[in-house]
Amino acid sequence: MDETVENEFASVTVAVDEAGNDRRLRVRDNRTGRVAWFDALLLETFVWTPESELRALLDPSRHRWTADPAPEGEPR
Amino acid sequence: MTAPANAITLADAEQFLYREARLADEGRYDEWEALWTDDALYWVPVADSTDTDERISIICDHRSRIALRVAQLKTGKRHSQDPRSAVARLISNIEIVGHDTDGTRTQATFVAVESRARGITIWAGRVEHTLVQDNDRILMSRKQVRLVNADQPLPTLAFLI
Amino acid sequence: MTAPTPSSGSRYQRLIEDDRVHGSLYTDPAVFADEMERIWYRTWVYVGHESEIPEPGDYVVKSIGPQSIIMSRDRQGGVHLLLNRCSHRGNQLCEARRGNTGALRCQYHGWTFGPDGALLGYPFRQGYGPDTPKSGLGLGRVPRTDAYQGFVFGSFAEEGPTLLEHLGSAREALDRVARLSPLGRVELTAGWLRHEVRANWKMLVENETDGYHPQFVHSSIFEVGESHVAEVYSEKSAATARDLGGGHTEHDLRPQFRHIDVPLAWFGTTEQRLPDYCRAMRERHGDTTAREILVDGSPHIMIFPNLFIAEIQLFVIQPLAVDRTVQHVTPLQFAGAPDLNRRLLHQVSGSVGPAGFLLADDSEMYERNQRGVAARLPEWLVLRRGLNREHIDADGHLAGAATDETTQRAIWRHIRTLLTEECPA
Numbered sequence A: 001m002d003e004t005v006e007n008e009f010a011s012v013t014v015a016v017d018e019a020g021n022d023r024r025l026r027v028r029d030n031r032t033g034r035v036a037w038f039d040a041l042l043l044e045t046f047v048w049t050p051e052s053e054l055r056a057l058l059d060p061s062r063h064r065w066t067a068d069p070a071p072e073g074e075p076r
Numbered sequence B: 001m002t003a004p005a006n007a008i009t010l011a012d013a014e015q016f017l018y019r020e021a022r023l024a025d026e027g028r029y030d031e032w033e034a035l036w037t038d039d040a041l042y043w044v045p046v047a048d049s050t051d052t053d054e055r056i057s058i059i060c061d062h063r064s065r066i067a068l069r070v071a072q073l074k075t076g077k078r079h080s081q082d083p084r085s086a087v088a089r090l091i092s093n094i095e096i097v098g099h100d101t102d103g104t105r106t107q108a109t110f111v112a113v114e115s116r117a118r119g120i121t122i123w124a125g126r127v128e129h130t131l132v133q134d135n136d137r138i139l140m141s142r143k144q145v146r147l148v149n150a151d152q153p154l155p156t157l158a159f160l161i
Numbered sequence C: 001m002t003a004p005t006p007s008s009g010s011r012y013q014r015l016i017e018d019d020r021v022h023g024s025l026y027t028d029p030a031v032f033a034d035e036m037e038r039i040w041y042r043t044w045v046y047v048g049h050e051s052e053i054p055e056p057g058d059y060v061v062k063s064i065g066p067q068s069i070i071m072s073r074d075r076q077g078g079v080h081l082l083l084n085r086c087s088h089r090g091n092q093l094c095e096a097r098r099g100n101t102g103a104l105r106c107q108y109h110g111w112t113f114g115p116d117g118a119l120l121g122y123p124f125r126q127g128y129g130p131d132t133p134k135s136g137l138g139l140g141r142v143p144r145t146d147a148y149q150g151f152v153f154g155s156f157a158e159e160g161p162t163l164l165e166h167l168g169s170a171r172e173a174l175d176r177v178a179r180l181s182p183l184g185r186v187e188l189t190a191g192w193l194r195h196e197v198r199a200n201w202k203m204l205v206e207n208e209t210d211g212y213h214p215q216f217v218h219s220s221i222f223e224v225g226e227s228h229v230a231e232v233y234s235e236k237s238a239a240t241a242r243d244l245g246g247g248h249t250e251h252d253l254r255p256q257f258r259h260i261d262v263p264l265a266w267f268g269t270t271e272q273r274l275p276d277y278c279r280a281m282r283e284r285h286g287d288t289t290a291r292e293i294l295v296d297g298s299p300h301i302m303i304f305p306n307l308f309i310a311e312i313q314l315f316v317i318q319p320l321a322v323d324r325t326v327q328h329v330t331p332l333q334f335a336g337a338p339d340l341n342r343r344l345l346h347q348v349s350g351s352v353g354p355a356g357f358l359l360a361d362d363s364e365m366y367e368r369n370q371r372g373v374a375a376r377l378p379e380w381l382v383l384r385r386g387l388n389r390e391h392i393d394a395d396g397h398l399a400g401a402a403t404d405e406t407t408q409r410a411i412w413r414h415i416r417t418l419l420t421e422e423c424p425a
């Protein structure tokens, strides 16, 4: 079932995706339509990620809004 | 939506809403109070509140409190309505949105212009009524007023909105 | 608009006398500007309650006078008071009044901040070069933040009295409020009404502990409703009007309710109507203490300059301009007392806010008072009531009868102290 999770800064739709061999979360950025999948191991990793690294990920220049070329074979 | 045989018609609902608005505007308190059923609820929520038991409301009057509000106005010592605000209200876009065991539900849009020493205040919003046929009269069992600015600081609202 | 020139402290020595104050104190924009600098952006001001941000990442938008303040909780549980202004080019950061987020992102150019206000980054960093340090570019913070019984206060002064010093004996009132919860915790979770009046903020502060007006302003509701309030504020009342120091004032209603000696009389109800609550209180405190607490009831206290607790509800006063003030009000709710809370919510919905049986008429008076003081003569407002019968009570506080102006004089004495001590530039 689709669930919207949002605050005034972002809006995503979260669903449990059954298409693969294991269940995972499908997350859609509602403002851009971009979609990403998060499996159990990845989510577990987030649970163990320290605050300082999460804060670093929130830096807008880190991945999304940067002039740096995208890593090999990745869309930007 | 098929209306039950004895349902209130749009024309009758409109006449009721116009009359309710006029009695409130003119401060005809007893006649206005007589429009309510015994199980009435008069509700003006804050912002998008959906529960009278969870969040404070601007007005949340069950029948006895409607009577208290009217009685207070009639003392002549309700300073915020002494003198009474001059009010002119338009009610429009009236639709019947459903019939159920509680009665006939209507929705409408209103604009009320209030004048007092403070100056002119414009009130506007959506209003929902539940109307019930009581022998040859129509009464209201519920009136819910969603002000357009219910999420903002409001000036005193002491007339019958 | 040019900013008014600050007045020297001696001006206020002249305008504020012990038993009368000058009308211009309510109407002059220059006085308002001085009050902002010397009172509101200096002393401890109540901002919000911890129960409004229970979870990590929660935030609410609050205020200190005209300043918009974000009260946030970080992932470690710490509470922060941040100014609602992006450190880039000054955009207002939060538009929602409450929310939950791991970071605040400005919608103008995407600068992103932690719940503690630290700058986490900005888009396209290449445009800033290597020597733009993020550390100096965080959000503005209220320099001092502290809390007592979950009530969060902020002070724009880097130094000064501690919160506990500021609260002085008013702090006991916050203990009394918390003690009414079977779990010892106040919760402000029932939403807010915001009532805007065209009046100076001091008219509200002075009215909150004015026992002289209820018989007149509220006679309409006393006539048609059942209320104990009329007796509490009569010449026969055993209640007193007290100066708690530091501009804090209260009506000590306990003598009156001890005289009545019925639990919950202060709330106009009975133990039979709230059996679960009363049982929970007895379980926590034992029969004797529970009874004392339930007879004494909740305080009626104006904590200077903006927190007013009136038995069953809590008001926050927010000055916006010399003649514009918003009064925020919420029902007190107590952890572990659902039956009491429901009753409080419904009672408070009836009495306060723009359509309230009580507050609509108080507000009408604030606005008439504001129009009235604009008249040039007789220039002064008279605050002499009860000077002939004030005394020092058993707790060492200056006290008068319930209807006396002991409280207004106390408020003005403190305002005069603050306005005449000039701020360090």
Ligand code: FES
Pocket (backbone or CB within 6 Å): C086, C087, C088, C089, C090, C091, C106, C107, C108, C109, C110, C111
């Ligand atoms: S003003 Fe906030 S990012 Fe530019």
Ligand SMILES: [Fe+2]
Pocket (backbone or CB within 6 Å): C213, C214, C217, C218, C358, C362
């Ligand atoms: Fe009052």
